[in-house]
Amino acid sequence: MDEIVRYRIRNKFYLCLTPEEAITTGVTTGEQVVERVVLKRNPGWGCKEFAVIRTEPLQQLSQIPALERQEQIFADRRQAQEFINSKPKGLFLLCGITETQTVNREEIHTDENQAVDALLKELKFFDRK
Numbered sequence: 001m002d003e004i005v006r007y008r009i010r011n012k013f014y015l016c017l018t019p020e021e022a023i024t025t026g027v028t029t030g031e032q033v034v035e036r037v038v039l040k041r042n043p044g045w046g047c048k049e050f051a052v053i054r055t056e057p058l059q060q061l062s063q064i065p066a067l068e069r070q071e072q073i074f075a076d077r078r079q080a081q082e083f084i085n086s087k088p089k090g091l092f093l094l095c096g097i098t099e100t101q102t103v104n105r106e107e108i109h110t111d112e113n114q115a116v117d118a119l120l121k122e123l124k125f126f127d128r129k
Contacts, residue, residue: 004039004053004095006071007103015051015071017062019108025066034103043096049073050080052092
């Protein structure tokens with residue numbers, strides 16, 4: 001399986017596991033667009049943007065808040081590789097962005113209580129800094 005899917009709020013650099021997580025992460029407005037980002041492992045030189053993702057299984061990743069996971073998009077390969085090299089070996093994987101698609105708001109199902117809980121969890125992350 002070479003393709004990996006992540007989600008993000010357009011113009012934000014961090015990646016999320018689901019569109020619902022993208023909406024509940026940080027402060028967003030209703031007008032912001034959620035994008036589905038298709039990634040390919042071990043990208044060639046044809047990609048214009050790159051991403052780094054963690055190597056743990058999705059079940060483990062879902063237990064880590066999005067900002068703590070540090071999965072993110074980079075404008076060029078060199079920046080992404082420098083980020084990977086600054087972290088423990090084997091923790092992150094370099095991917096190329098092969099496609100981005102807008103996610104329709106009707107496809108995103110959020111539970112208001114879950115959204116509040118996720119927001120509170122993200123706010124706790126900032127308390128640690």
